[in-house]
Amino acid sequence: MEIVKIIIAFLLFNSICFGDYVQQYMYQSVNFTSDCTSDIINWYNIQTGQCTVDNTIYECDYDNQVVIQKLFSEGNCKNLYDTEQFQFNECIQTGVHFNCTEKFTLVPNTFTNITLNPNCNDSSDILVASSQFLGVCQESYPLNFGKYWYWETCNDTHLTVQSYVDVKQPISSGSGGILGSSGASGDSGSATGSSITGQLTSGSASSSTVEYWTPECQPQYLVSTKELELTNPFCSSNPSQTFLVCS
Structure with a gap:
């Protein structure tokens, strides 16, 4: 808070x-x-x-x-x-x-x-702005299902998006809805390496017990890096x- x-x-x-x-x-x-x-x-x-x-x-x-x-x-x-x-x-x-x-x-x-x-007279007339913090390992929606994680950094000209995938995460979906996502989109792919360092946690959704991962952007899960122009x-x-x- x-x-x-x-x-x-x-x-x-x-x-x-x-x-x-x-x-x-x-x-x-x-x-x-x-x-x-x-x-x-x-x-x-x-x-x-x-x-x-x-x-x-x-x-x-x-x-x-x-x-x-x-x-x-x-x-x-x-x-x-x-x-x-x-x-x-x-x-x-x-x-x-x-x-x-x-x-x-x-x-x-x-x-x-x-x-x-659409009817703006200058660039201060913002209709919608969607923001996220830089330098934070997280998924782009509130529920951590552990498969796709992102880390963003910025310089004067570009936003760098690092995408992580843990192919050994326990679930790729779960019961219950996922709220809308925002931010820079990341690429998916296959991760190499066998060690799993994410934190495994149990939780309950719609009366069903499931397991999911707390995001950790570890090098062995990195599958892509891309730059988006500001x-x-x-x-x-x-x-x-x-x-x-x-x-």
Whole structure:
């Protein structure tokens, strides 16, 4: 939770962009549960009042301290079929909590995928930003099933993504849903070497006991390294264009 306080402090005091944003924090699952005190896997900043790619509109109700999520069944956010509300900073069952801020800023030691508003006038009009911490061995979704792990670093021009695969992990899937993923995509492949150094843990999901691995980015599991070029956000005619930045 200390990390969240730091992030919120930066968002409050180092704002660089415009508009209200819903903040969605996703936490690492521990034994298939999360009370939002474990490591943050990724977090999103979503501009309020705008239709997202999954046909959702978010609103911030500061008076009642709630995030309003409006779900639509058709493209361009047509045909409203459900509305949900989430209290600010309340941890919901899936290890997620929501907040709101009047401004958006980049948090240090992160990489972020940015999508600009299709009708933007300048690069500060960010529609959605998805961020992850650099220098952390983790999977790109909250449940550690142990097969694909990633480690990212940044320099002035590129994001380096190292992908790890443990072919001897005990399971490759499990019961229960997996929340959406974000961040730089990694390559899969076959790992060489026979030693297994990941931490084996038992947990329960949907009344079934399973085993899974805590991510450890060990050299014997490294299967690929690739570099992704950093890009400066700019308004364009391509509404789906995404920009990659590091901070």
